[in-house]
Amino acid sequence: MILEAREIKKQYHRDNILFSAVNDVSLSIGEGEFVCIVGRSGSGKSTLLNILAGLLTPTSGSVSFEGREYGGMNDGELSRLRNTRLGYIMQGHNVLSNFTVLQNVLLPHIFFKRDDDPTDRALSLLEQVGLRPLASQYPSSLSGGELHRVSIARALLMSPGLLIADEPTGDLDEETVSEIMGLFAGIVSKGTAVLMVTHNSDAASYADRMYTMQSGRLSEM
Ligand SMILES: Nc1ncnc2c1ncn2[C@@H]1O[C@H](COP(=O)(O)OP(=O)(O)O)[C@@H](O)[C@H]1O
Numbered sequence: 001m002i003l004e005a006r007e008i009k010k011q012y013h014r015d016n017i018l019f020s021a022v023n024d025v026s027l028s029i030g031e032g033e034f035v036c037i038v039g040r041s042g043s044g045k046s047t048l049l050n051i052l053a054g055l056l057t058p059t060s061g062s063v064s065f066e067g068r069e070y071g072g073m074n075d076g077e078l079s080r081l082r083n084t085r086l087g088y089i090m091q092g093h094n095v096l097s098n099f100t101v102l103q104n105v106l107l108p109h110i111f112f113k114r115d116d117d118p119t120d121r122a123l124s125l126l127e128q129v130g131l132r133p134l135a136s137q138y139p140s141s142l143s144g145g146e147l148h149r150v151s152i153a154r155a156l157l158m159s160p161g162l163l164i165a166d167e168p169t170g171d172l173d174e175e176t177v178s179e180i181m182g183l184f185a186g187i188v189s190k191g192t193a194v195l196m197v198t199h200n201s202d203a204a205s206y207a208d209r210m211y212t213m214q215s216g217r218l219s220e221m
């Protein structure tokens with residue numbers, strides 16, 4: 001297993017009442033698996049992904065990635081993991097407007113410097129997502145689908161074992177959505193596991209497993 005989550009619970013207070021945004025969720029993802037989660041807005045999907053990516057500490061339960069528990073790691077170790085072994089595409093595309101497309105893809109390397117020069121790799125990822133000709137453009141001249149593809153290329157820069165994506169096809173037209181779903185299927189076929197939250201009805205035809213989230217609870221479909 002690349003990722004194992006056991007009995008995750010995340011509680012918040014709302015109007016002085018305690019509620020569970022994520023309620024007793026267990027999930028295991030194997031190497032190269034494609035797992036999708038669907039569910040209504042507010043059902044706890046993003047909260048769960050934030051916990052699985054090590055950005056948010058659960059109220060109870062544990063997460064381990066490649067056999068290491070998040071609970072036993074310090075901030076430095078967690079951020080190293082997030083910048084190297086785990087790619088996280090958060091809701092919205094999070095592309096920085098003052099950087100070119102290429103510079104945006106290179107960001108993980110800038111945050112977490114390694115000795116090698118990743119420029120060739122970034123350009124080849126841009127080629128894979130069909131954006132090579134736009135490498136020196138600024139985000140303001142890109143379409144919504146192109147911006148999503150920039151964030152996908154960026155999440156892949158460090159060759160993660162697992163890519164987590166929160167609604168990467170949100171707000172996109174049908175054609176762009178199937179393009180992006182195809183892109184994820186290609187990533188999976190090269191051995192990277194993918195965990196994706198999506199509203200896309202075609203997701204079931206790509207995914208190895210589908211889950212639905214309802215009021216914080218996850219169930220297999
Ligand atoms: N930091 C927070 N404090 C209080 N409530 C929160 C917080 N984050 C999320 N929630 C609540 O938890 C529930 C699940 O949110 P979220 O995980 O964003 O849902 P989804 O991604 O499925 O739309 C929502 O009711 C939301 O309002």
Ligand SMILES: [Mg+2]
Pocket residue numbers: 045046047091166
């Ligand atoms: Mg969400």
